[in-house]
Amino acid sequence: MRTPNLPDSGFAPDGPLDVYATSITAADVAAMESFLAARLDEVGARYQATAPETRIAQSLYETAGFQLDQLNDTLTPSPDRETLLERLNLWNGLVHALQPWRGTPGHDGERWRLISWTDETTAVQARRPSTQRQGTT
Helix, strand or coil: CCCCCCCCCCCCCECCCCCCHHHCCHHHHHHHHHHHHHHHHHHHHHCCCCCHHHHHHHHHHHHHHHHHHHHHHCCCCCCCHHHHHHHHHHHHHHHHHHHHHCCCCCCCCCCCCECCCCCHHHHHHHHCCHHHHCCCC
């Protein structure tokens, strides 16, 4: 994709190493959804329905709304590894999408950070020396 002429909002920060995809809750998803809806309402109040600003806000709503719905769908009681990986990827995509608002009122900069691991077990296994993971020691 061509790089648009927009200010660089930087990369979303990594979260704590003890926060996993298993840590994401329906309340987290609802908070992101509420925050985004409020920002989009601001655009709708300022611009006419046919304005380019309203159209780009509508595009963000459609894209992020779809991702939020998918993220909600991954919040099952006993998710498998594939579902947790999908949850992690959806979460991180939404964190990136909300990055331009970091530091503004209502943006939960402490919670809305990138996640590296699906669960505690995966994180522990990844931190073991490679020889130990291969069973050679």
